[in-house]
Amino acid sequence: MMTLRHMEVFHAIMVTGSVTGAARLLNVTQPAISAVLKHAESRLNMKLFLRCGGRLQPTEEAHAIFPDVAAIFGRVHAVGRLAQDLVGGRLGTLSVAAAFPIANGYLAKAMASFLVERPHVRCTLQSLTSPQVLDRVINREVEMGLAHEPIVSSAVDTQELMSWSLACVMPNDHPLVERDEINVAELEPYPIITYQPQIVFRPFVDRAFSQAGIAPVIAIQVSIALTGIMLARFGAGVAIVDPQLVDSMGIPGVVVRKLRPRIEAKTLIIQPKDAPRSIIVNDFVDHLRKVIRDGEI
Known part of the structure; x- marks a missing residue:
């Protein structure tokens, strides 16, 4: 059986065409590549490469298994790109519930501008009464809510977003x-x-x-x-x-x-108590605060 490490070295040699190239690609030494290749061929009980004129030539068996190995590493690279997009807040979902004046005012503007640089993020925005917003957050139907004070519940955490006046x-x-x-x-x-x-x-x-x-x-x-x-x-x-x-x-x-x-009032950010905050949610809260601070509402 080939291990994932065997496949990684085999894939690197096939892609680069040499042990030297594979070592450079995987950031290891040439002897390390040669050792893993030798072990893989021993485990498989067949040759994957032949030396011809100082160069490695893939065997027919190597050509036969390469498409499946390449598919595996294509998925590995896709997972890596996905992780980078998630870390960068460029991919994922964002679900928000907000009181009607908030949802149809500065929140809508902030969400629109937030998505300009994140076209692959998918959002849900519910426009509700403040009690309904609280209910959605408590039941974890949304990741965050925005509503006017007072919000009294031990099931949520709140933080002030802004103060304003009638x-x-x-x-x-x-x-x-x-x-x-x-x-x-x-x-x-x-x-x-x-x-x-x-x-x-x-x-x-x-x-x-x-x-x-x-x-x-x-x-x-x-x-x-x-x-x-x-x-x-x-x-x-x-x-x-x-x-x-x-x-x-x-x-x-x-x-x-x-x-x-x-007659002063406050708008609060409401999130489920002790729930982990996604990178997208944190980035959106920062963006929303900036939109309000910069007077873009």
Whole structure:
């Protein structure tokens, strides 16, 4: 029987045409190549090469077995290339679940630019509610999730991705567009669009109005920021929502103005607790942070 080492030396001699070439290819000495070849021929009880004029000539038996040996080393080299691609983050899969405004905003842009240099990486991006995102991560249906705080579960690890603030989104002909920032009290005369009571941000909006001593007209309540932004665009009122989709999606006809006092929130990266992080996931998190840091959203 030929061992893998026998096959390696035989393959190297066949490819290079000489013991010297095989030694150079395998980075060993010529005597080492000769010794392995002699042992292989002894084990097989047949000659693989004949010396003719100082050169090795493959026997008919060598020609017969070479295609199968070459196929084996073709697969070995393929495995090596695969390992290099995996280490370099150029091959593999990436599965992410994210809250709707995140998935359809800067995350979509970051994933698109991430894949430009990694065309062989295959991605899955699910757009969900924050509780659904947490559920997907806990059940390990995705490798990572992105959602707004609070995230409370002993089954996951979290780290802050970014902090941001709710803002006023209004049509570009609204009376308040001349202001760089808007105090909550100034919104009293205008219909307000904001989140439904069960949405995590709504209590903070209500508290801001209460502390300002006003009772605005909540004309429309929505479950996601995009709905509020589009309602504001069509003149239904001033939307107090996550404003990031305005820039990331390039929504025309509306402007964003800062709200005072600030209603701050954080976006968290969620991953299964104690689960190994793939190279692709780590590279993507770094890329996502860079996209946000460089203001590409």
